[in-house]
Amino acid sequence: MAKQYPKDVRIVYKHFVVHPQQATIPALAACAADKQGKFHQMYEAIWEKGFNAGRNLSQENMDKLAGEVGLNMQKFKADMDGDCKNVIRQDQQQMASVGVGGTPAFFVNGRFLSGARPPEQFKALIDEELKKANDRVGKEGTTASNYYQKWVMEKGKKSL
Numbered sequence: 001m002a003k004q005y006p007k008d009v010r011i012v013y014k015h016f017v018v019h020p021q022q023a024t025i026p027a028l029a030a031c032a033a034d035k036q037g038k039f040h041q042m043y044e045a046i047w048e049k050g051f052n053a054g055r056n057l058s059q060e061n062m063d064k065l066a067g068e069v070g071l072n073m074q075k076f077k078a079d080m081d082g083d084c085k086n087v088i089r090q091d092q093q094q095m096a097s098v099g100v101g102g103t104p105a106f107f108v109n110g111r112f113l114s115g116a117r118p119p120e121q122f123k124a125l126i127d128e129e130l131k132k133a134n135d136r137v138g139k140e141g142t143t144a145s146n147y148y149q150k151w152v153m154e155k156g157k158k159s160l
Helices: 020-034 039-051 059-068 073-081 083-097 119-139 144-154
Strands: 105-108 111-114
Touching (some): 020 039, 020 083, 039 059, 073 083, 119 144
């Protein structure tokens, strides 16, 4: 969707580990890769060469994948063992606080979509939210830079 709406859609990933025995190590690996600007490369590698390739989500495989995507291994391991544990814990708490109980879970300007959805459902929701935003910015005096804070964070729903 971001390619269809390059100036209007921002994608933010939050970690929500549903199966901690299997998913904690890859979540830490994705977080550590993000700290080196390679979240998407690691995310794709985890799915293709981890999950889809026999569900090998071991630390050994994450280290191998990190090397393949060109990460600094010393920093990768330090981040996995350090800051990323806090990031994942905070993301988990934040998502649970708004009612997320599983994955995948999506929010479009605060509107919740649970589970895998076809692209046309996202497009319809994005189009609805863009119309609201454009009306509010054009007619109600809200600035584009203040829209999300005012209409989603302050006036939006606080839980599901």
